[in-house]
Structures are given as C-alpha cells and as structure tokens.
Amino acid sequence: MKRLLLINEIGRLIGFFFVFANICFADVINNDRLDVNKIFFTETEKVNDLIFAIGEAGIILSSRDGGVQWTQHKIDYKGLFTSFNFVNFETALFVGHDSTIFRTEDRGKSFQKILIETENPISFMKVKWLSTLDALIVGDFGSVFLSSDGGRSWKKDFVVNKDFDRHLYDILISEYGIFVVGESGTVLFRPANSNQWEQVDIPYSGSFFGGIIHDDSIYFFGMRGNILSTSLVSFHKHHASGKGKPILFNQHITPSKLGIMSASVGKDGSLFFYEAGGVVHEFSDGNFVRGEAALDTVVSTVEYGDSKIFAGLKGIKILK
Numbered sequence: 001m002k003r004l005l006l007i008n009e010i011g012r013l014i015g016f017f018f019v020f021a022n023i024c025f026a027d028v029i030n031n032d033r034l035d036v037n038k039i040f041f042t043e044t045e046k047v048n049d050l051i052f053a054i055g056e057a058g059i060i061l062s063s064r065d066g067g068v069q070w071t072q073h074k075i076d077y078k079g080l081f082t083s084f085n086f087v088n089f090e091t092a093l094f095v096g097h098d099s100t101i102f103r104t105e106d107r108g109k110s111f112q113k114i115l116i117e118t119e120n121p122i123s124f125m126k127v128k129w130l131s132t133l134d135a136l137i138v139g140d141f142g143s144v145f146l147s148s149d150g151g152r153s154w155k156k157d158f159v160v161n162k163d164f165d166r167h168l169y170d171i172l173i174s175e176y177g178i179f180v181v182g183e184s185g186t187v188l189f190r191p192a193n194s195n196q197w198e199q200v201d202i203p204y205s206g207s208f209f210g211g212i213i214h215d216d217s218i219y220f221f222g223m224r225g226n227i228l229s230t231s232l233v234s235f236h237k238h239h240a241s242g243k244g245k246p247i248l249f250n251q252h253i254t255p256s257k258l259g260i261m262s263a264s265v266g267k268d269g270s271l272f273f274y275e276a277g278g279v280v281h282e283f284s285d286g287n288f289v290r291g292e293a294a295l296d297t298v299v300s301t302v303e304y305g306d307s308k309i310f311a312g313l314k315g316i317k318i319l320k
Contacts, residue, residue, distance in 0.1 A: 037315035225256030
C-alpha cells in the first residue's frame with residue numbers, strides 16, 4: 001500500500017489541482033499482445049457473466065470466458081486504477097490516483113470522466129455503491145466523498161474532525177451500517193439510516209489494509225499478520241445500547257510478520273487471508289493453516305464457475 005500512496009505524496013508538492021469537464025468516448029479493443037502475467041493489478045470483480053480487472057497504466061480488462069482471453073477497454077487515463085464497482089450490469093465507477101473518477105453506463109464501451117475540485121490531488125483507494133444512486137469513495141489523508149446522484153457529482157464528507165488525516169483503504173457494507181478501515185488502527189462506522197461517522201475503539205494501533213464480512217462476523221486485517229474480528233449482531237446491539245464499554249474483538253495472529261493484503265471465502269466456508277510474499281492462511285474452526293498462494297501478492301479474488309481467479313501485483317492466475 002505504501003507503493004500505492006507514494007505517487008500521490010510526491011504529487012502533493014506540485015500545488016493546487018483543478019479538474020475541468022471532459023468526456024472520454026472510448027472504444028473497446030482486443031489486444032492480442034497483452035500479457036496479463038506482467039501487469040500490476042489492484043482489483044477484480046465478477047459482473048454477471050463477465051470478469052473485470054483493473055491496474056496500472058490505466059488498464060481495464062474484461063473476460064467472457066473465465067480469464068482465458070481478455071479484452072482491453074480504451075480510456076484516456078494512464079495512471080493507476082485502484083478500485084471499481086458495478087451497481088448493475090451496465091453502470092460502474094472506476095477510481096485511481098490524482099482525484100481520478102470515471103463512470104460508465106455501457107459496461108466500459110465509453111467512459112465519462114467525473115470532475116471534482118480538490119485542494120490537492122487525492123489518491124482514491126476504494127469505491128462502493130451504497131444504493132442505485134448513492135456511492136462512497138475513500139482515500140488518502142482521511143478523504144471521504146459521497147455521491148447521491150449516481151456518481152455524477154461528489155461532496156467531501158468530514159469524518160471524526162477536520163484534522164483527521166489517516167489513509168483509508170477499504171469499505172465494508174453490512175445491514176447494520178458501513179465500515180471504513182485504514183491506517184493507525186482506524187475503523188470508522190456509519191450506522192444504517194444515519195449520516196454521522198463514528199470512530200470505533202479498536203485494541204490495535206497498526207494499519208488495517210482491508211476487511212471481509214462472513215456469516216455474522218466482520219474481520220479486519222492488516223500489518224504483521226494481525227486480524228481482528230467481532231460479531232456483527234453483537235456490535236449492533238452494543239452500539240444501539242449506547243454503553244460506554246469497549247466492543248469485544250477477537251484478536252487473531254497468523255504465523256506471519258508481513259501484512260495481510262486481501263481475503264476471500266472458500267466454497268466450503270473457510271476464510272483465506274493472503275499475505276504479501278506468496279503466502280495464504282486458511283482459517284477454519286479457529287485455526288490457521290499456512291500454505292502457498294497462487295501469486296506473490298494476491299490483492300483480489302473472484303469465483304467463476306469451477307475456477308477461482310486471483311489478481312495480484314504480478315498478474316492473474318486461474319486455478320480450477
């Protein structure tokens with residue numbers, strides 16, 4: 001993640017950044033010379049019968065056959081895409097460095113560049129739709145932006161206070177509300193049917209790189225193999241009661257000193273936590289089993305039929 005933020009931190013020295021209206025009508029092209037094993041990927045997602053993947057150099061790819069062949073979508077952007085999310089089969093938002101937001105209404109046949117004016121360029125790290133019209137983006141230095149018109153315009157949302165500057169990496173949506181995780185043990189929570197963010201008291205001060213919801217539990221994972229979890233039902237009851245006692249978290253420590261970068265759920269219900277350096281930890285019945293990951297650093301996974309597709313900092317791997 002430090003690599004993902006470095007470009008923005010250097011760019012902040014340049015000064016003020018203003019964006020002007022621009023529509024990028026893009027063709028979809030087939031690139032037979034594209035070697036997906038050499039691309040720095042950041043995220044992948046299954047959209048009906050398609051798989052989309054994004055990464056460095058403005059790359060947006062899609063596949064109709066489970067990742068055997070890929071189509072590259074042409075777009076007027078050469079930076080790093082960090083996250084994307086579809087709200088339906090046609091409409092999606094793509095975000096990246098330098099306050100970059102693109103919107104498509106036709107599965108990537110054309111893209112509209114969404115313009116926001118910020119004091120300094122922002123590295124957006126995650127985007128999620130909250131409803132058919134509402135969307136949320138988080139990024140570096142405490143950046144939180146909300147849209148209520150389908151991603152066409154955005155408004156900065158202040159969380160904690162105006163001086164809050166922790167980098168934010170992931171968004172998790174539950175029936176009880178929205179969680180945002182980031183560095184320095186940051187976990188923010190916005191209850192359902194509320195516009196107010198709250199900082200959750202967490203018994204860990206290291207960075208969280210992401211999270212995953214599985215059954216009734218929510219897991220936050222991050223530096224040095226640390227994973228925290230709690231029951232969503234218990235969290236909701238405790239939060240609704242307004243009690244002053246801290247929420248009970250389970251602390252899981254994997255046999256690792258490196259960061260956990262992503263997680264997924266297996267078909268048998270087991271959780272898999274992917275460590276930097278090509279290691280995966282399977283978590284089942286309260287125990288961790290260490291194994292070899294499909295890629296050096298897995299950042300995103302998706303199930304497609306009988307296959308599992310892994311995207312990472314060194315390409316894409318498909319396991320059947």
